[in-house]
Amino acid sequence: MSELAAQLLTPWHRSASASVGLYFYFIRLAFLKFLAYRVRYYTGVVSYTIFVTGHYYVYSALFASAVAESATGQLGGLSLPEMITYVAISWIGRSFYFNAIARDLARMVQEGEIAVMLIKPFHVQTVMMFEAIGESAFRLLMFTLPIMVVIVPLFHIQSAPDPMIYLWTFVSFCLALVIYSQLNFMLGCLAFAMKNIQGVLRAKMVSMDFLTGVVVPFTFFPEWFQVVMSYLPFQYISYVPVTIYLGKRQGAELQEALLVQLAWAVGLFLLGRLVWRVSVRNVIVQGG
Amino acid sequence: MSDSLIQVRGLTRDYRLTKKREGVTGGLVDLVRPRREILRAVNDVSFEIPTGEMVGYIGANGAGKSTTLKMLTGILTPTSGEVTVGGLVPWEQRLQYTRHIGAVFGQRTQLWWDLAVVESFRLLQKIYEVEESVYKRQMETFHELLDIGDFLHQPVRKLSLGQRMRCDLAAALLHGPRVLFLDEPTIGLDVVAKENVREFLREIRDRDKVTIILTTHDLADIEQLCKRVIIIDKGQVHFDGDLEDLRVRVGQKVRLTVDLRESVASEVLAETTTGLPVRWETAEGNRHHAEFNRSEVAGGEVIKSLVNGVHVKDLHMAEQPIEEVVRDIYRQQKEPSA
Ligand SMILES: Nc1ncnc2c1ncn2[C@@H]1O[C@H](COP(=O)(O)OP(=O)(O)OP(=O)(O)O)[C@@H](O)[C@H]1O
Ligand SMILES: [Mg+2]
Numbered sequence: 001m002s003e004l005a006a007q008l009l010t011p012w013h014r015s016a017s018a019s020v021g022l023y024f025y026f027i028r029l030a031f032l033k034f035l036a037y038r039v040r041y042y043t044g045v046v047s048y049t050i051f052v053t054g055h056y057y058v059y060s061a062l063f064a065s066a067v068a069e070s071a072t073g074q075l076g077g078l079s080l081p082e083m084i085t086y087v088a089i090s091w092i093g094r095s096f097y098f099n100a101i102a103r104d105l106a107r108m109v110q111e112g113e114i115a116v117m118l119i120k121p122f123h124v125q126t127v128m129m130f131e132a133i134g135e136s137a138f139r140l141l142m143f144t145l146p147i148m149v150v151i152v153p154l155f156h157i158q159s160a161p162d163p164m165i166y167l168w169t170f171v172s173f174c175l176a177l178v179i180y181s182q183l184n185f186m187l188g189c190l191a192f193a194m195k196n197i198q199g200v201l202r203a204k205m206v207s208m209d210f211l212t213g214v215v216v217p218f219t220f221f222p223e224w225f226q227v228v229m230s231y232l233p234f235q236y237i238s239y240v241p242v243t244i245y246l247g248k249r250q251g252a253e254l255q256e257a258l259l260v261q262l263a264w265a266v267g268l269f270l271l272g273r274l275v276w277r278v279s280v281r282n283v284i285v286q287g288g
Numbered sequence: 289m290s291d292s293l294i295q296v297r298g299l300t301r302d303y304r305l306t307k308k309r310e311g312v313t314g315g316l317v318d319l320v321r322p323r324r325e326i327l328r329a330v331n332d333v334s335f336e337i338p339t340g341e342m343v344g345y346i347g348a349n350g351a352g353k354s355t356t357l358k359m360l361t362g363i364l365t366p367t368s369g370e371v372t373v374g375g376l377v378p379w380e381q382r383l384q385y386t387r388h389i390g391a392v393f394g395q396r397t398q399l400w401w402d403l404a405v406v407e408s409f410r411l412l413q414k415i416y417e418v419e420e421s422v423y424k425r426q427m428e429t430f431h432e433l434l435d436i437g438d439f440l441h442q443p444v445r446k447l448s449l450g451q452r453m454r455c456d457l458a459a460a461l462l463h464g465p466r467v468l469f470l471d472e473p474t475i476g477l478d479v480v481a482k483e484n485v486r487e488f489l490r491e492i493r494d495r496d497k498v499t500i501i502l503t504t505h506d507l508a509d510i511e512q513l514c515k516r517v518i519i520i521d522k523g524q525v526h527f528d529g530d531l532e533d534l535r536v537r538v539g540q541k542v543r544l545t546v547d548l549r550e551s552v553a554s555e556v557l558a559e560t561t562t563g564l565p566v567r568w569e570t571a572e573g574n575r576h577h578a579e580f581n582r583s584e585v586a587g588g589e590v591i592k593s594l595v596n597g598v599h600v601k602d603l604h605m606a607e608q609p610i611e612e613v614v615r616d617i618y619r620q621q622k623e624p625s626a
Contacts, residue, residue: 012384014417018414018417022414022415025411025414029400029407029411032403032407033400033402033403036402112396113396115358115396116393116396116397116398118363118382118386119361119362119363119386119389119391119398120386120398120415121384121415122383122415123383281365282365283363283364283365
């Protein structure tokens with residue numbers, strides 16, 4: 001082997017601290033990138049408020065007609081004020097964890113941009129997750145907070161049963177962000193195998209908010225449905241954090257919910273890495 | 289086994305295509321029974337490149353250049369064949385490997401589209417763990433050779449093609465890669481920008497001994513930069529050797545365009561070059577075309593006898609375009625007697 005050939009073989013590993021530095025840098029960059037497009041989010045505040053308003057009237061009407069027949073004044077285990085709070089917190093949470101990784105990844109694959117990611121010595125999956133975190137940090141400041149300022153007083157949203165719950169709800173939504181981003185990432189990986197995943201993305205658009213519990217709380221559904229959902233990760237994106245906020249999970253139950261959520265986050269991240277490995281092996285980069 | 293830095297053996301890549309039938313019924317038939325076809329984009333390609341060499345990898349559109357480069361950079365897994373660069377297999381040890389290489393795909397940028405150029409460089413510094421002192425030194429070189437200082441603080445999407453390309457080149461070299469893959473690095477550039485890029489590549493080749501593979505459709509790039517060329521056509525290597533040898537093999541065809549002051553009969557014009565191996569073609573008004581081969585007659589001689597015989601207003605000499613060179617090579621292979 002010539003001298004330079006040997007030199008190329010030099011093992012190279014990024015130190016743990018350098019990795020942290022690098023991936024945090026992606027958070028910063030994503031934040032800056034979205035800041036450049038912040039105007040787009042002002043209209044978002046309006047549309048989220050409209051969603052919540054719509055739900056408010058639907059549930060108010062529902063309670064008015066149904067509650068008369070029940071003695072508890074509850075529907076699906078929730079009172080009307082709880083119900084409204086459920087809806088509002090769901091949407092507030094969604095405004096935080098939401099991202100479009102699947103669409104972005106699919107676009108990069110379809111237009112061949114993925115090539116320039118693949119010639120860089122980093123894990124594309126990790127980069128995309130940290131970019132999603134940066135995006136959510138931006139969303140928290142520029143989107144979630146404004147929405148809270150509008151919605152909370154407007155619909156008399158209940159406060160959490162004790163101050164620590166605010167913290168746990170936030171932690172839970174952060175884990176939700178990881179879970180959501182990894183599901184999205186794996187969905188985007190489908191673009192490596194399929195020519196066109198627009199249909200899949202649209203199906204995801206309509207089903208995701210339903211599966212996570214944003215649209216309707218799970219307690220409205222039959223027992224078997226709730227059992228099935230308890231084995232899937234979707235409820236950890238919205239239903240679980242929101243019920244934590246409502247004080248439906250306390251003490252050991254709260255701990256368990258957060259731990260299972262953490263396990264899902266880690267597990268899906270590892271699964272995502274596997275899916276990526278397999279996908280990249282049959283990558284066909286377009287163009288050039 | 290040889291000790292060349294880049295070793296490619298029997299590299300082959302197939303693409304699977306689904307051929308669409310025409311019309312509505314055709315579309316319906318496609319749903320039931322899709323017509324699949326396999327396209328061999330790269331076919332049994334082998335070559336070796338020693339450290340520090342700069343090689344031109346050329347061929348017509350669709351010849352398989354980009355596909356080869358994608359495999360060499362580890363983006364694409366080959367159908368069969370082997371590649372090692374410095375002992376690493378690009379698509380298997382991607383994370384290790386990409387640390388040591390740089391690549392420019394002329395068609396697309398690797399800078400972050402929404403960010404100022406300098407932000408991209410700072411990010412690359414982090415990605416490749418380039419020390420601050422090295423970063424400063426590299427940036428100085430880039431300022432000097434590529435003159436990128438003026439638009440460092442503009443977002444990439446606002447740069448012109450030439451500006452962007454210069455930034456992309458700098459970005460590919462920031463971490464001091466040992467190997468550089470360039471897929472059409474001069475595409476769409478004006479004469480001045482092309483010259484800048486070539487000058488820069490010459491500099492890094494001579495100074496840093498970077499091993500470079502370059503694809504291009506501009507023969508001038510090759511002439512000015514590469515001693516060695518590899519010609520690929522329909523996925524197969526048709527020539528691998530010195531540029532000079534190539535010239536000898538295909539000859540050096542030159543196309544001459546002459547504008548005359550007054551109309552002159554073709555025969556009269558042809559007479560001026562009697563005795564010289566020049567082939568005149570039909571004229572368009574006062575514009576005449578001729579072809580000759582530099583290996584048979586010097587351009588100066590042709591022009592001298594021409595100017596002596598008729599009133600020449602203007603003239604233009606053009607090298608045979610690269611596609612034609614490739615076609616000639618291909619033809620020669622088909623007719624071994626030639
Ligand atoms: N993603 C793809 N799917 C199917 N066929 C492809 C794909 N990419 C390239 N091809 C085909 O493979 C062949 C080689 O393409 P390639 O891009 O390597 O050519 P090239 O030499 O780079 O051409 P150009 O000079 O036009 O850039 C072409 O016939 C092309 O149509
Ligand atoms: Mg190409």
